[in-house]
Amino acid sequence: MGADFYRAENENGEYVDDPSEAAVRTLLGGLDNAENTFVILQAEKDESSWYGSVALTDEGGYEVVLRDPSCREHGVTTETRVEKIARDLILWIARRDFRGRSGRHATLRPDVAGLARIAGLDPVAAGPLLPWDLAEEVAGVRLPADYRAFVDLFGPGGLRGELGVVTPRPLPGRPIGVGALSRMVNGLVNGTGAAFKQMREDSPDLCPYPVHPEPGGLLPWAGNYNGDHCFWLTEGDDPDCWPVVVWLRGGFPYGWHRYDMGMARFLLLALSGEDPTLDDLGVETSTAPVRVPARRPRAPGATSATSRQ
Incomplete structure (x- = not known):
């Protein structure tokens, strides 16, 4: 086939x-x-x-x-x-x-499968965390395919070390639903996004990019305890073409770095240790599991055996 x-x-x-x-x-x-x-x-x-x-x-x-x-x-x-x-x-x-x-035959993307292997998980395609197409319509934004595959496999939580990937989460005591993605995006816009928007208003030199929901703006997808952040630069209509932009707080005011690759490939680069600039993100290269997210428990009424709360 x-x-x-x-x-x-x-x-x-x-x-x-x-x-x-x-x-x-x-x-x-x-x-x-x-x-x-x-x-x-x-x-x-x-x-x-x-x-x-x-x-x-x-x-x-x-x-x-x-x-x-x-x-x-x-x-x-x-x-x-x-x-x-x-x-x-x-x-x-x-x-x-x-x-x-x-992935016509439910084959897990090679970039996400690579992350799974490093994290000590079986690189097996998982069922969707939520109905992505409907959730993205409600949220008013389409997200890259590698992010969706990553979330389906890893669920909420950090990958390794200090870096945490932002993911949709359920309301307390309820299974995750369509509105989880909208809540996540709104939280990013009103939290991290608002802080960088204010930085840009204070001085465009400090934040050289517009901030989502402005066209082509920064949309955050990960951060760590040191205040470093990873963004998509939402240029164009195809989210799979969005580059990754990193802001390293310790490099202020010259902490911006652009990578013309997707989220999963970027994480693999960070894990490889080949780019010293990314050492400050706190993504560990050891193969021993460190705070690796657990697979999702089955949610009440879920149609997929791999649904997470």
Whole structure:
């Protein structure tokens, strides 16, 4: 039926659609020096030209090539441990751009699946936290697909360390409903949003962006105890194209940083430790669970077995 996101294929023509880490390990374990010497992982769609390849070396190890022209990335390394290669490949792929992919067969987005693996959760597609289309209509704003998938899987709470992702929450003693998203958005506009709007009114140099609900304005989605905040810059009609903007309080008045990627890919970047600027966000890179949100209990009357209160 075809892959939703990417495909792994070896020299013998054997392939796996949207492979898990275990499936990649199996393909790598089947390599030999005769007729099956490499495995390639690449996007299923033609729009992307990124790929990762693993080939046997004469010394008995593996050469790993990771190439993504969209970000001028081209790395070549050698490794002997199949388990490490498979894990690193899956997490690298999770950070590629899958904008516009829908997951036809209930396949969890690779970027959100990567976050799940780091957090120690099974990367399995979850049922919706709430009826998103109706909730977004009531709230008057559409949100990115990776955020919706993240909330469906993780539910309310922090990801790791200090950073907390803002999520819809139920009223006390009631299951979560359509109005939860509207309450969340209004709270962000009247809380964090109002503070940055006042900052902009005091001096545009302190806040160089408009603030939601102004067109193209900042809409917050995460923060920490230090007063750092992550926003979407709501430019254009497609929320999946919104860049992430970070304000680091400790860098005042030059604490603004823009990242042209979605929320989930941004979190993977922060978790990778490859951008020292993001160290202050308090997103930990350890694989040991640290305040990882629990899966949702079943809500009374919920239609999904994974509904959260």
